[in-house]
Amino acid sequence: MPTMYIISGILITSGILLAITFPEFWTALLGFCFVGIGVSPIFPMTYILAGKSKKYSPGMTISIIGTYSIVGMFIGPPLIGYLSHAFGLQKAFFTFLFCGLMFIPISQLFFKTQKNL
Numbered sequence: 001m002p003t004m005y006i007i008s009g010i011l012i013t014s015g016i017l018l019a020i021t022f023p024e025f026w027t028a029l030l031g032f033c034f035v036g037i038g039v040s041p042i043f044p045m046t047y048i049l050a051g052k053s054k055k056y057s058p059g060m061t062i063s064i065i066g067t068y069s070i071v072g073m074f075i076g077p078p079l080i081g082y083l084s085h086a087f088g089l090q091k092a093f094f095t096f097l098f099c100g101l102m103f104i105p106i107s108q109l110f111f112k113t114q115k116n117l
Helices: 001-022 023-037 042-049 058-087 094-116
Strands: none
Touching: 001 023, 001 042, 001 094, 023 042, 023 094, 042 058, 058 094
């Protein structure tokens, strides 16, 4: 499972980088397809890990993940809109690039601490 998080992070990062670098329609569409392919396995894998938690009950961890997901959906678009108004849309997409890139070290850290438990 940690390998899939790394692959997802690479797909998200490369997709956003493709859309930023080549802002034509077809290349941006291909880039966002990469982003979608990268994001789609993250939610099911995260819910699987939440259901296997030993620290909290499965219902509690799934509700925590759901809450963070909803908060992210509420905060993300206004944040990107604000950054795009301030710096331009291409530069605002670097936020997505950074977030996609952060899946790699965060997943490595998470799975390293899980092995120690």
